Amino acid sequence: MHRRQVGRSMLWAAGVLALASGCGAESSSAPEPLPLESQAQGELGYDPGPGWNLGWQDDFTGTALNGANWTVLTSNYDPVTNNCNFGTGELEFPRAQNVTVGGGKLVITAERTGDGPMDSRCTGYGPRSFYSGRIHTKGKVERRYGKLVASIKVPSGYGMWPAFWTLGGNISTVGWPSSGEIDILEWHSNEPTWMKSAVHYFANGAAQHFGTGANRGYSLADGFHVYEVEWTAGQMVFRLDNQVRATADFFHNQPAFQQNHYILLNLALGGNWYGNAPASSIALASGERKTMEVEWVRWYDAGSVPPATLTNPGFESGMTGWATWSPNATEAADFSETYNGGHSGSYHLTHWNNGSPFEVWTYQVASGLPSGNYKVRAWVRKGGAFDIARLQAKTCGGCAPVYTDLGTYGAWTLVETPAISVTGGSLELGFHTRATVGNSGNFIHMDDVELIRL
Numbered sequence: 540m541h542r543r544q545v546g547r548s549m550l551w552a553a554g555v556l557a558l559a560s561g562c563g564a565e566s567s568s569a570p571e572p573l574p575l576e577s578q579a580q581g582e583l584g585y586d587p588g589p590g591w592n593l594g595w596q597d598d599f600t601g602t603a604l605n606g607a608n609w610t611v612l613t614s615n616y617d618p619v620t621n622n623c624n625f626g627t628g629e630l631e632f633p634r635a636q637n638v639t640v641g642g643g644k645l646v647i648t649a650e651r652t653g654d655g656p657m658d659s660r661c662t663g664y665g666p667r668s669f670y671s672g673r674i675h676t677k678g679k680v681e682r683r684y685g686k687l688v689a690s691i692k693v694p695s696g697y698g699m700w701p702a703f704w705t706l707g708g709n710i711s712t713v714g715w716p717s718s719g720e721i722d723i724l725e726w727h728s729n730e731p732t733w734m735k736s737a738v739h740y741f742a743n744g745a746a747q748h749f750g751t752g753a754n755r756g757y758s759l760a761d762g763f764h765v766y767e768v769e770w771t772a773g774q775m776v777f778r779l780d781n782q783v784r785a786t787a788d789f790f791h792n793q794p795a796f797q798q799n800h801y802i803l804l805n806l807a808l809g810g811n812w813y814g815n816a817p818a819s820s821i822a823l824a825s826g827e828r829k830t831m832e833v834e835w836v837r838w839y840d841a842g843s844v845p846p847a848t849l850t851n852p853g854f855e856s857g858m859t860g861w862a863t864w865s866p867n868a869t870e871a872a873d874f875s876e877t878y879n880g881g882h883s884g885s886y887h888l889t890h891w892n893n894g895s896p897f898e899v900w901t902y903q904v905a906s907g908l909p910s911g912n913y914k915v916r917a918w919v920r921k922g923g924a925f926d927i928a929r930l931q932a933k934t935c936g937g938c939a940p941v942y943t944d945l946g947t948y949g950a951w952t953l954v955e956t957p958a959i960s961v962t963g964g965s966l967e968l969g970f971h972t973r974a975t976v977g978n979s980g981n982f983i984h985m986d987d988v989e990l991i992r993l
Contacts, residue, residue: 585765585781587686587839590992594840595680599645599833604638608680611635612673616658619677619711623661626715629700629810630818631671632656638672645833647672647701647806649694651818651825668818672831673805681708681799682838683953687723688767689804690834695760697728698821700807701831703766705800717741719795723777724766727812728822731758734766736777736785740795751787753779763834771841772797806831842992848905852988854886861888861903861969869897872972882918882951882986890972894979898927902969905990908961912993915968916955921948923981927973930985932959932966942971945983958993966990 587593597608604611612633616623624630634656637648648671655666693701702725707718720739727735737750755764759779769776773792777785808823809816823829850860854875863873872892881887890899915932931942941957959966968990974981 585688585690585837587688590842591686591839592842594685594838595682596835596837597645598835599640599643602641604640604645604674608676609674610677610679611638612675614658614660615656615664615667616660619675620706620715621711623658623664624667624810625673625807627807627810627812628815629807630667630698630821631669631673631806631808632658632667633673633805634670637670638674643834645674645804647674647804647831647833648828649699649806649808649823649830650828651821651823653825669808669821669823671806671808673803673807675706675801675803677706677708677801679801680838681801683797683799684770684772685841686767686769686839687721687802687837688765688839689723689836690763690765691724692763692830692832692834693724693726693760694806694829694831695728695731695758696822696829698809698813698816698823699726699728699760699829700810700812701726702803702805702807703836704803706803707795708799708801715739716746717795719793719798719800721768721770721775721796721800723768725812726759728760731760732756734759734764734777734779734783734785736768738775738789738791738796740791740793742793749789751777751785751789753777753783753785755779755783763832770796802836804831804833804836840991848908848990849988850903853881853884853986854888855884857886858888858901861901864900864902865898867896867898869895869899872897873899873901878984881984884986887984887986888970889985890970890983891981892974892977894977896975896977898973900969900971901985902967904965904967906965908964908966909992910962910964911960912958913961913966914955914958914991914993915966916953916989916991917970918951918986919945919948919954920951920984921945921982923974923978924976925972925974925981925983927971928983929971930954930956930969931971932956932968934959934961934963934966936967940971951984951986955991 615632639646650670652670657666704722710718716739722737725735732754733752735752740747765780767778775789857875863870875886876889878887928945929942931940933940941959943956
């Protein structure tokens with residue numbers, strides 16, 4: 540009996556996407572290959588457009604995979620999602636030897652094997668017929684929103700199932716599909732001109748699926764193309780080569796897509812997307828190798844101003860760059876403390892006064908700003924009862940602020956202010972808290988403040 544399916548099971552018919560759970564209904568016999576058009580296109584650059592700034596990237600330089608970014612799977616058992624053959628009946632056994640970096644590219648190689656590799660935790664599923672590669676950024680690179688983009692060359696041939704996708708960072712605790720899944724690229728040999736994209740989540744008591752795709756008009760295989768999702772709090776837009784928009788946008792308010800996700804890259808073979816075709820039908824002969832190549836992966840943030848705009852945004856240098864004000868001489872409630880990592884780094888800002896009432900405002904002034912609309916973002920943990928607890932911004936000392944009231948957050952949570960129009964070049968931003976009744980359980984921890992130009 541197969542374990543739960545971890546997404547990525549789709550049927551495409553007559554150019555229209557329909558999603559199916561469990562085993563696919565496609566024929567297991569290899570279709571006649573479609574002719575490939577000549578592709579003069581080489582490796583691709585990418586311009587995210589105005590208002591986007593690079594937040595994270597891996598350009599796969601050097602001769603080894605960057606272990607600070609990626610984990611390489613070495614089994615057909617996935618300890619993060621707790622399943623065998625990835626819940627989709629795939630035929631490959633991932634291993635480190637099939638994941639290499641060289642010439643400025645990540646290369647994931649698939650090859651047929653007669654070794655019959657199998658993890659002891661997956662004995663009920665039988666041996667695997669292929670070696671391949673699968674990597675992810677769980678626990679290392681987890682982000683939300685923005686543009687997630689990669690330049691990828693996928694291999695042609697029946698049974699090839701390359702994928703560029705994400706899973707919600709909480710999958711180990713809530714399971715799939717409650718964690719959410721964003722499939723930016725999946726490629727199927729039956730429709731080689733399509734970038735197939737999808738999302739999976741849980742709502743209304745059941746698994747929910749949305750599918751879309753972008754058609755390049757010629758086969759995507761064996762040439763580099765740029766695959767992209769633009770992800771906001773309420774919408775996802777999928778694009779191919781920064782030119783072709785997918786057939787439909789995904790509009791959402793699901794919690795699964797309001798949290799951090801991690802990235803996965805893998806080259807699967809067969810599985811339920813190919814109707815659980817036998818290994819003998821997969822277009823990969825003994826001694827042959829097929830590769831999925833990745834030139835780069837980048838995650839852009841919407842409108843982040845350069846980090847130099849704010850001084851000491853993570854409080855790593857104590858209170859340097861930050862001012863404190865209090866109407867009742869309780870400035871001591873405002874301090875930077877070591878937190879053995881905090882949200883990121885070793886320090887964060889704390890508002891706490893050991894059970895005594897206090898009111899304090901921690902702020903700095905960002906100057907030299909171009910005219911435009913801005914938001915302030917920060918990571919926050921909070922407990923206890925407060926009269927006021929806000930992340931806020933204002934254009935002058937006596938001006939009315941825009942603000943977000945901070946809730947109770949047991950874990951680090953990203954919050955942001957409403958938009959504010961800046962025309963005079965400066966913005967005062969920070970945190971304002973007040974507790975008129977002493978409560979030793981009151982605390983607010985704040986970290987990694989960002990100023991976002993919209």
